[in-house]
Amino acid sequence: MHPVPSRPEILEALRDAGHPMLLEALMEAFGLEGARRRAALLDVLGRMVQAGQIIQNRQGEYCLVEKTEVVTGTVIGHRDGYGFVLRDDGGEDAWLSARRMRQLFDGDRVAIHIIGRDHRGKPEARVAKILERGVQEIAGRFVRERGIGIVVPDNPKIPHRILIPEGESASAKPGQVVVVRILDYPTEVEQPTGRIVRIIGAPDQKGMATDIAIHAYAIPDVWPDEVQRQARTYGREVSAADKQERVDLRGLPLVTIDGADARDFDDAVYCEPAGQGWRLIVAIADVGHYVERGSEIDREAVRRGTSVYFPDRVVPMLPEVLSNDLCSLNPEVDRLCLACDMRIDRDGRVTRSRFLEGVMRSAARLTYDQVNEFLVGRSRDAVPKSLHGPLSHLHGLYRALARARRRRGAIELDVPQTRIELDENGDVRRIATVGRNDAHRLIEECMIAANVQAAKFLRRHRIQGLYRVHAKPDPDRFDELRQYLLGLGLKVPHPEHVEPRHYNQIIAQVQGRPEAPSIALAMLRSLMHAEYTPGNIGHFGLALDAYAHFTSPIRRYPDLLVHRAIRHILRGGKPGNYAYTAQDMERLGTLCSAHERRAEDATRDVEARLKCQFMQDKLGQEFPGVVTGVTSFGLFVQIVDPPIDGLVHVSSLGSEYYRFDASRQSLVGERSGTRYSLGDRLPVIVTRVDVEMRHIDFRIGDAAEAHGQRARGASGLRRKKRRQQA
Numbered sequence: 001m002h003p004v005p006s007r008p009e010i011l012e013a014l015r016d017a018g019h020p021m022l023l024e025a026l027m028e029a030f031g032l033e034g035a036r037r038r039a040a041l042l043d044v045l046g047r048m049v050q051a052g053q054i055i056q057n058r059q060g061e062y063c064l065v066e067k068t069e070v071v072t073g074t075v076i077g078h079r080d081g082y083g084f085v086l087r088d089d090g091g092e093d094a095w096l097s098a099r100r101m102r103q104l105f106d107g108d109r110v111a112i113h114i115i116g117r118d119h120r121g122k123p124e125a126r127v128a129k130i131l132e133r134g135v136q137e138i139a140g141r142f143v144r145e146r147g148i149g150i151v152v153p154d155n156p157k158i159p160h161r162i163l164i165p166e167g168e169s170a171s172a173k174p175g176q177v178v179v180v181r182i183l184d185y186p187t188e189v190e191q192p193t194g195r196i197v198r199i200i201g202a203p204d205q206k207g208m209a210t211d212i213a214i215h216a217y218a219i220p221d222v223w224p225d226e227v228q229r230q231a232r233t234y235g236r237e238v239s240a241a242d243k244q245e246r247v248d249l250r251g252l253p254l255v256t257i258d259g260a261d262a263r264d265f266d267d268a269v270y271c272e273p274a275g276q277g278w279r280l281i282v283a284i285a286d287v288g289h290y291v292e293r294g295s296e297i298d299r300e301a302v303r304r305g306t307s308v309y310f311p312d313r314v315v316p317m318l319p320e321v322l323s324n325d326l327c328s329l330n331p332e333v334d335r336l337c338l339a340c341d342m343r344i345d346r347d348g349r350v351t352r353s354r355f356l357e358g359v360m361r362s363a364a365r366l367t368y369d370q371v372n373e374f375l376v377g378r379s380r381d382a383v384p385k386s387l388h389g390p391l392s393h394l395h396g397l398y399r400a401l402a403r404a405r406r407r408r409g410a411i412e413l414d415v416p417q418t419r420i421e422l423d424e425n426g427d428v429r430r431i432a433t434v435g436r437n438d439a440h441r442l443i444e445e446c447m448i449a450a451n452v453q454a455a456k457f458l459r460r461h462r463i464q465g466l467y468r469v470h471a472k473p474d475p476d477r478f479d480e481l482r483q484y485l486l487g488l489g490l491k492v493p494h495p496e497h498v499e500p501r502h503y504n505q506i507i508a509q510v511q512g513r514p515e516a517p518s519i520a521l522a523m524l525r526s527l528m529h530a531e532y533t534p535g536n537i538g539h540f541g542l543a544l545d546a547y548a549h550f551t552s553p554i555r556r557y558p559d560l561l562v563h564r565a566i567r568h569i570l571r572g573g574k575p576g577n578y579a580y581t582a583q584d585m586e587r588l589g590t591l592c593s594a595h596e597r598r599a600e601d602a603t604r605d606v607e608a609r610l611k612c613q614f615m616q617d618k619l620g621q622e623f624p625g626v627v628t629g630v631t632s633f634g635l636f637v638q639i640v641d642p643p644i645d646g647l648v649h650v651s652s653l654g655s656e657y658y659r660f661d662a663s664r665q666s667l668v669g670e671r672s673g674t675r676y677s678l679g680d681r682l683p684v685i686v687t688r689v690d691v692e693m694r695h696i697d698f699r700i701g702d703a704a705e706a707h708g709q710r711a712r713g714a715s716g717l718r719r720k721k722r723r724q725q726a
Contacts, residue, residue: 467534
């Protein structure tokens with residue numbers, strides 16, 4: 001009996017045939033017989049269709065994508081009804097009209113035809129075939145309209161309203177948030193139908209934010225039975241056999257440095273003097289040793305793409321036995337690692353490096369605060385005495401790497417982050433701004449150094465892998481920022497010539513101005529989103545010509561792929577016999593980028609909901625604020641403490657028309673001349689909080705209104721004098 005063919009063998013058979021083939025023809029070509037072999041081949045073919053390697057035509061024949069005029073990709077929905085397709089081949093995103101999106105959900109895998117370009121010059125697509133549905137369950141609010149049950153999805157990227165047939169509502173009450181399993185997917189003329197399988201609760205119920213987001217954004221949070229079975233086969237200690245033929249690093253005091261609430265430790269560092277510079281070892285958890293390509297755990301990791309960090313919990317990419325135990329570089333236990341051993345000179349340049357498979361034993365689990373206390377000299381007792389030397393060497397190395405970073409012009413936008421602290425009941429206890437210290441920056445620079453060497457390794461050996469790329473700013477978006485900055489009298493380059501160092505020059509020019517934090521935020525918004533792709537175009541923000549993620553394989557799938565590529569070469573493999581093809585990497589890069597965005601959207605949604613809940617009992621209260629954004633419809637204002645954003649709608653600014661001045665990022669009263677601009681400090685009063693919509697409305701405080709009236713009065717007096725003089 002012949003074995004079931006692999007994907008490359010099936011692709012080769014289709015190419016040799018020179019025409020599409022039915023399942024029976026493929027069975028005959030490979031000498032397969034029987035129902036079991038037929039089912040196994042169907043499973044392989046189904047996975048190839050889902051991956052976009054082949055498609056199935058209307059006659060049921062399997063076709064090579066390369067021989068058709070279709071393009072495969074993943075649907076990204078938009079709250080306004082239209083969508084885009086992120087192409088597997090890395091080509092320009094294709095636009096889908098609202099009409100064509102009627103049959104699709106955000107996250108669906110599709111084959112499309114490019115049918116032309118829209119009015120903006122963007123490629124426009126028509127769906128040839130839906131390859132795989134991206135969601136099976138959706139969270140939303142249950143309502144009844146004229147006796148008909150409907151679920152309105154919480155995810156704004158899914159504009160469909162899901163009909164609930166009689167008897168499928170699970171006794172849900174109108175207004176409750178529920179999880180609905182799709183029974184019938186939408187068509188161009190029919191709405192989707194579903195069955196309510198879980199009632200989450202009232203939308204404003206405490207502790208509900210994360211549950212809602214997990215289901216709304218279809219984040220996998222339940223381990224399949226097969227994954228749980230495989231996870232149970234792992235022990236809790238590294239076996240003696242696994243330590244064989246590895247470089248023994250257990251004699252070096254490698255340490256992990258993370259946040260106080262971290263549970264998975266995937267990177268450790270050690271530094272010592274070497275010649276006129278330093279030797280730096282960055283040791284990373286060897287996840288690839290345990291998670292084999294194509295295993296059940298690996299398939300689930302692809303489906304998740306990344307760990308998702310919410311204020312009250314983590315949805316991990318890997319089962320806890322790996323993420324928190326066997327792979328985690330916990331202190332005083334042997335762990336397998338993939339390490340980057342570097343020599344770095346006094347100018348912060350890596351002069352040579354090597355990657356190695358090792359076994360290590362973390363000397364300590366340190367926190368950023370502990371290390372910073374030691375580095376700034378506030379407490380020598382913050383870390384064990386045996387680590388004083390290595391940490392001092394690390395600090396010296398960090399200063400050299402930081403100087404090198406400044407020389408190459410990497411962008412230094414240190415925008416404050418917020419942390420939401422919850423109490424035991426899930427209520428928001430505190431919303432605080434999180435600062436960064438030298439310990440954070442030290443680890444960041446060490447990780448960047450290792451990631452750069454990983455990217456160079458991929459490039460040097462010409463092996464398939466994912467680079468972390470960051471394109472230059474969108475010219476239109478940057479030009480809008482440029483016009484505003486020119487109006488402030490700043491020197492700003494043309495969008496075609498902008499480089500990372502120019503961002504730092506602008507930051508230096510506005511240093512000390514009251515609007516500096518808002519300008520920094522506007523500059524951050526002008527940047528493109530970094531992505532994963534096998535095609536290297538460099539990293540604009542870091543001012544690097546090659547960059548890859550290598551240092552977090554416990555929580556990011558692209559890092560695991562980079563580990564596999566490096567290991568393949570270390571073990572004598574060649575690029576030509578590597579398990580991944582260029583098409584595989586294109587697909588995985590698109591998928592990982594989409595999963596990263598999904599995680600960001602979900603965490604941002606939870607934070608917004610929690611902030612709204614926190615502000616519910618503060619209606620009518622006044623807070624000092626700063627204008628962080630200006631649009632034609634109003635002012636976005638961030639309260640100084642706690643750092644919470646809201647909107648001052650233009651209709652609340654007074655009984656006159658306001659004109660949006662894009663070049664000066666201002667709203668200007670046409671009658672009074674009153675101007676509200678980016679960076680203005682204004683007291684604001686909370687007027688409305690909508691938890692369900694994650695929306696907070698402000699109006700300008702009484703003191704600011706009095707100031708505005710004085711400004712309008714002075715402006716009117718000046719106009720009156722000018723008329724009299726005329």
